[in-house]
Amino acid sequence: MELAKAYDCTGCGACEQKCPQKAIFFADDHEGFPTPHIQKEKCIECGLCNKVCPAINMPKTNPIKEAYAVQLLDKSALRESTSGGVFSALAKEILSRGGVVYGCIWSKDCKAVVCSADTEKGIKPMHGSKYVWSWAGDTFPEIKNCLERGTSVLFSGLPCQAAGLRNFLGKEYDNLFILSFFCGGAPSPLAFHKYLRTIAKNIPLSHLDFKFRDKTKEGVGIHISYNTKYKRKYESYVANSYFYSYAQKTCHRLSCYHCQYRYKDRIEDITMGDYWGIEKYHSEFDVNDGVSAVLINSNKGQSLFKAASKDLKVSVTDINNIARGNNLTLGETRVEFNIPEFREEFFRTLKEYGWRTADRKYLWDMERTRLWVRSVIPKNIKRVLKKLGFH
Ligand SMILES: Cc1cc2nc3c(=O)[nH]c(=O)nc-3n(C[C@H](O)[C@H](O)[C@H](O)COP(=O)(O)OP(=O)(O)OC[C@H]3O[C@@H](n4cnc5c(N)ncnc54)[C@H](O)[C@@H]3O)c2cc1C
Structure with missing residues (x-):
């Protein structure tokens, strides 16, 4: 079996987690990015690794339904957030349903890793953008177990991780909410x-x-x-x-330069980002504290956002105004970055x-x-x- 080429592999980890033979392992390449390898003697050529690979099979995308400018009402939590704090409100809503939130934290040795939390205290370290490639693969089977048990799950990660998770699961779950962001690329750990x-x-x-x-x-x-x-x-x-x-x-991951997910059709239910240039369009916000640009891409995303809105100041906005400040990550056409x-x-x-x-x-x-x-x-x-x- 051949895996995705190193140039295309996003390192989501879905192939390793899906392999029934445990024939795939990840090891750091010379740039420090974990990349998959197959132990040929264990491989039974079932093809599941290729089936779940988001570099080979792109999951179904959703057109954007609605666009909002959003800011958390709780000022002290807003200060801990990167932009307008929409993640905080969505996470809180999931916790109130007895659910689990998956997000990215710094490990003790300052590595960006995706892990789970089911308390407000556990969510705190997830705040803050970590501008470095993160590891999420191990969480996919755990998420599947939660979903099968009927627990609500919010997964917040890179768009390529969101795609890997969708492929790994292979079916829609009503209790899974995927949140991702306009992504300018993930550099080498x-x-x-x-x-x-x-x-x-x-x-x-x-x-x-x-x-x-x-x-x-x-x-x-x-x-x-x-x-x-x-x-x-x-x-x-x-x-x-x-x-x-x-x-x-x-030093972005090679797949980031030609990312398939940097586009206006989205994998996730809800997309968040910085609303750069908002002062030109929405005078009702105090822009100094940060405002999130939020895109709703599915009915599920719409219902979660509606429920979380009690903690948010929300204004309907024009997607074109968001795209003006994020033209590299939210284009009409897919933008490729030049490799220096x-x-x-x-x-x-x-x-x-x-x-x-x-x-x-x-x-x-x-x-x-x-x-x-x-x-x-x-x-x-x-x-x-x-x-x-x-x-
Ligand atoms: C690598 C990277 C590139 C980005 N590029 C852009 C961009 O070009 N344009 C733009 O508008 N916004 C970009 N963002 C998103 C933006 O910086 C904010 O994260 C987003 O607006 C969330 O705001 P918040 O206030 O709700 O989030 P916070 O409360 O600060 O929460 C941050 C969320 O991002 C997740 N996260 C943080 N770092 C990582 C990581 N390394 N891997 C996976 N998940 C992570 C956390 O799990 C958490 O859910 C990028 C973020 C990252 C991590």
């Missing part, structure tokens, strides 16, 4: 760890409390924060070399010399220097420069 080593010199990874989207100081946006030995450090995205590499799409020419070299340098050298060699260009200078100039000096005609 190896690259992330090489970066973490540069900031976690005197403190264990478990004490970092790394956040990509911390709203504490400047509201919604890309403001990275983490603990150092002496204080909590805050950085803008240009000052943070890892996030800059994310924005440049330097230096990507291979970047990984080679990263492995041999570490993050700082790879960053200096491949990611410091004039544009980053300009952005960085702008980010460190105090606001009052910026205002003076603007008056003098410098931008």
